Amino acid sequence: MTRAISLAALTVLEAGPVETIRIAAACGYTHVGLRPVAATPTERHWPMMSDAALAGEIRAALDGEGVGVLDVEILRLTDAIDWDLVRATADYAAAVDARRILVADNDPDAGRSRDNLARMGEIADGAGAVVALEFMPWTHAPNLAAARARTQGLRGVAMLIDAFHLVRSGGRVDELVAGDPAISYLQLCDIAGPIPDMDAILTEARADRLFPGEGEVDLAGILARYPTLPISLEIPADRLRLLGVGPRERAALAITAMRRVMEKAGQND
Template sequence: MKERLFSLAQLVALTRTPPQLLALAARTGCDGAGLRLLPSAPGGVHHPLMDDAPLLRETLAVLRDTGMRVFDLEVVRIGADFRLAHWQRFLAVGAQLQARHVLVAGDDPDEARLIEHFGALCDAARPFGLTADLEFMPWTAVSDLKTAARIVGAVGRDNAGLLIDALHFSRSSSTLDEVAALPPAWLHYVQVCDGAVPGPATVEGMIFDARCERLLPGEGAIALQALLARLPAGLPVSIEIPNEARARAMGHEAWAASCVQAARRVA
């Protein structure tokens, strides 16, 4: 069986710079990390390596010295005003980092236009060796697995992917049968965590929970092992378990170690 790779997601320690997060990933036994170069929402914490040459050099040095990998870069949001030229420097830096994947969020309610723009992003990412992985989230225009699969299928690019986050999966109308029916080539990695099922009743509550109060695998009611069993064997795992209160109380180092240990137990 293919050995599973583990990546520490930026949200576990959002304020850590890319070199700090990569070093933390190394100390906690991960194979790499995901880096947030762009905000998930206006004003959100991020680390714009595209505009900080010294920080980029430091990040590249840590990659060289630790043997860590950059698994994914966050986050490209495709809205109605999407302009491909805006993302060229982001993609070029991804190639410098030898990153594998770009996390994509779909915010455009016009599905035909979203498909067009997502396809253009895939085409632009290909020369840099990057996949573009569409993540469905209940509060976005791509709210469930069925919608994401329809879009990825319509785009038809060989580097177009579909990203499943266990929390969003559990809080959408998506099913395990839909997961099992996905073409394996669309799946490049999966995000794991745990949480209450059902989750918060409001969009605001779901967003806060997803960004600030996730649980360790085994602490909630998400059927993680059933989900992983329907995905390709050995699919890389992104450990995305932000919990601001517990990280403050324990310290980010101890919290990250707990996240990695819990993820390895279920995956």
């Protein structure tokens, strides 16, 4: 069985969605991640949901290159959710045949957060998708245990495991339950060194991750626990981008490194 390997939007964010699809195909990825909702107010963003011409270009590129969409992002749990945006994102996921919508928890009220996550799950389920909660140390679902408490028993709701956030939240690979059906997919990268302060974690997460095999994460252990789950390679590397290493070159480095780790772990993609 071929394991899907997706090129996450953040890895090559400057490329834009159409170029990302073409880069993914050229480098041997099976899927891409698309970011129709900006993650930060300052990042460069492409209006995929509102620009019909761009939406058509994206659809044509996906069909022409034979690349799928693994996930779309990013929705946020907050105290004032734009439900029209949630529904539009679910509709967009359906339009590009994505089965996963990434969600982050930015709501300090755990009960309200879970209720709203359940509502998001119902909307996603109606579009043939799941919402996948990503725990991150700086959010109100900062670790695996918190994410599990938020998501358990909710229809249309899953989790994803990001190797970076697992390690930087103080989690361990041996805490992951092999074959856990609550885990929808993996976001993989590498990282090294002790857990720094939160500002440094944010900088690492958004701009300075390592390629698989360059750090200290037990990626082989994660792969062994989830031998069939799709992999999203989310590896922003500004140290290379600022030296002029372009998005295609970085995407190629990422998948080559991932395949090397998989081969050593006795897995083929």
